Amino acid sequence: MSEPVIPERAIPRPAIPPAEHPSSTPDLSTVGYGGPWPALLDSIDADGDGVHGRVVRADRGAATVLTAAGHVRVTWTPATAPPVTGDWVVVHPDPHAGPDHGLLGGVATRTTSMTRPNTHGQRSSNEADQVLAANVDIVGVVVVASEEPNVRRLERGVVMAYESGAQPLVLLTKVDLVERRDIAIAKAEQAAIGVEVTPISPVTGEGVEELRARLAPDRTIVLLGASGVGKSTLTNALVGEEVLVTQDVRAVDGKGRHTTTHRELVALPGGGAVLDTPGLRTLGLGVVEDGMAAAFPEIEELAGSCRFGDCRHDGEPGCAVLAALDDGTLDPDRLEGWRRIRAASENAALRADTAAYRQTARSWGRIYRDAQSLKRR
Numbered sequence: 405m406s407e408p409v410i411p412e413r414a415i416p417r418p419a420i421p422p423a424e425h426p427s428s429t430p431d432l433s434t435v436g437y438g439g440p441w442p443a444l445l446d447s448i449d450a451d452g453d454g455v456h457g458r459v460v461r462a463d464r465g466a467a468t469v470l471t472a473a474g475h476v477r478v479t480w481t482p483a484t485a486p487p488v489t490g491d492w493v494v495v496h497p498d499p500h501a502g503p504d505h506g507l508l509g510g511v512a513t514r515t516t517s518m519t520r521p522n523t524h525g526q527r528s529s530n531e532a533d534q535v536l537a538a539n540v541d542i543v544g545v546v547v548v549a550s551e552e553p554n555v556r557r558l559e560r561g562v563v564m565a566y567e568s569g570a571q572p573l574v575l576l577t578k579v580d581l582v583e584r585r586d587i588a589i590a591k592a593e594q595a596a597i598g599v600e601v602t603p604i605s606p607v608t609g610e611g612v613e614e615l616r617a618r619l620a621p622d623r624t625i626v627l628l629g630a631s632g633v634g635k636s637t638l639t640n641a642l643v644g645e646e647v648l649v650t651q652d653v654r655a656v657d658g659k660g661r662h663t664t665t666h667r668e669l670v671a672l673p674g675g676g677a678v679l680d681t682p683g684l685r686t687l688g689l690g691v692v693e694d695g696m697a698a699a700f701p702e703i704e705e706l707a708g709s710c711r712f713g714d715c716r717h718d719g720e721p722g723c724a725v726l727a728a729l730d731d732g733t734l735d736p737d738r739l740e741g742w743r744r745i746r747a748a749s750e751n752a753a754l755r756a757d758t759a760a761y762r763q764t765a766r767s768w769g770r771i772y773r774d775a776q777s778l779k780r781r
């Protein structure tokens with residue numbers, strides 16, 4: 405099922421470039437500094453001359469880090485694992501560059517990490533999952549309010565959110581455009597059992613103040629959703645200023661134009677932060693563990709009563725899930741969604757296994773060749 409084509413209403417937007425947000429005296433506590441971070445960062449700062457900061461933007465080979473002294477452009481050596489948006493880091497002065505440049509001194513262990521499987525071709529598919537965002541408190545699963553929502557996409561978003569370790573929140577955007585908002589909300593709640601569903605619209609302002617209050621004084625939300633659902637528009641509304649470029653109204657044809665091209669953490673004036681992301685065409689799932697049980701709590705509960713502990717609910721005797729399906733207490737579409745995610749996860753596990761096997765085979769090949777060349781000497 406594709407997202408319905410919805411006409412856009414004009415939102416005034418001044419022409420400003422994507423922001424390297426200038427902030428005179430940044431207060432790191434509003435973007436989550438505090439709690440365990442100061443001590444943790446001190447512990448990874450070997451020389452003790454580093455400053456602490458949070459990555460607001462990560463590019464290939466360099467990142468923009470918000471420190472108490474402002475934004476610093478940070479680089480690292482090729483051997484270092486690159487930081488991602490949302491990471492807490494130690495920054496050392498760069499002796500060869502100005503004060504607004506630094507060297508990465510260390511990345512703190514992440515409390516939560518939002519990942520997607522690395523799908524850059526088969527050969528490298530044994531690489532670890534790609535981390536999209538680190539240390540976020542809430543994953544905003546952003547979908548356009550619709551009487552016929554893309555249930556499968558919503559389910560995947562919720563699983564991804566739980567899997568990251570953060571708390572999911574379904575944001576139903578453009579609620580000003582939907583005719584039967586009651587149906588839209590009910591359908592979304594059905595697809596995201598146990599998750600709070602919030603209708604929102606930067607056009608009318610509905611839900612914006614509530615979300616802002618929820619993020620203050622120091623929580624971080626990442627916005628996850630297809631292109632054109634209104635993630636950047638919502639970020640701007642939360643900031644109260646047009647800091648991010650949003651999709652041109654005329655350009656919208658329902659296909660999505662991928663206006664945002666990089667992930668960016670934006671600090672909110674009243675405290676809290678939003679991590680805006682480019683629209684993901686598909687929500688690719690890797691190997692899913694706890695996320696599935698959390699996203700399908702009713703199936704998880706039923707599974708506890710199946711005769712076999714490893715019941716796959718595919719026809720085994722004494723299956724409580726299939727019994728609930730028969731007596732109508734379990735929605736068949738929920739089981740369908742659950743099965744699809746299980747299949748995706750099992751596929752991912754298989755791919756990882758195959759890649760690991762190939763990697764091992766390659767290593768053995770190398771060892772064999774090395775041994776041969778030693779013999780020839």
Ligand SMILES: Nc1nc2c(ncn2[C@@H]2O[C@H](COP(=O)(O)OP(=O)(O)OP(=O)(O)O)[C@@H](O)[C@H]2O)c(=O)[nH]1
Nearest residue numbers: 578631632633634635636637650651662663664683
């Ligand atoms: N009517 C209405 N239009 C909205 C709302 N939110 C966003 N829009 C419009 O939807 C279009 C897409 O918004 P963006 O914020 O650029 O979407 P996005 O999710 O950031 O898209 P990508 O950056 O491509 O991932 C813009 O033309 C917005 O003006 C809303 O609540 N109501």
Ligand SMILES: [Mg+2]
Nearest residue numbers: 635636663664
């Ligand atoms: Mg955007």
Ligand SMILES: [Zn+2]
Nearest residue numbers: 710715717723
């Ligand atoms: Zn069962």
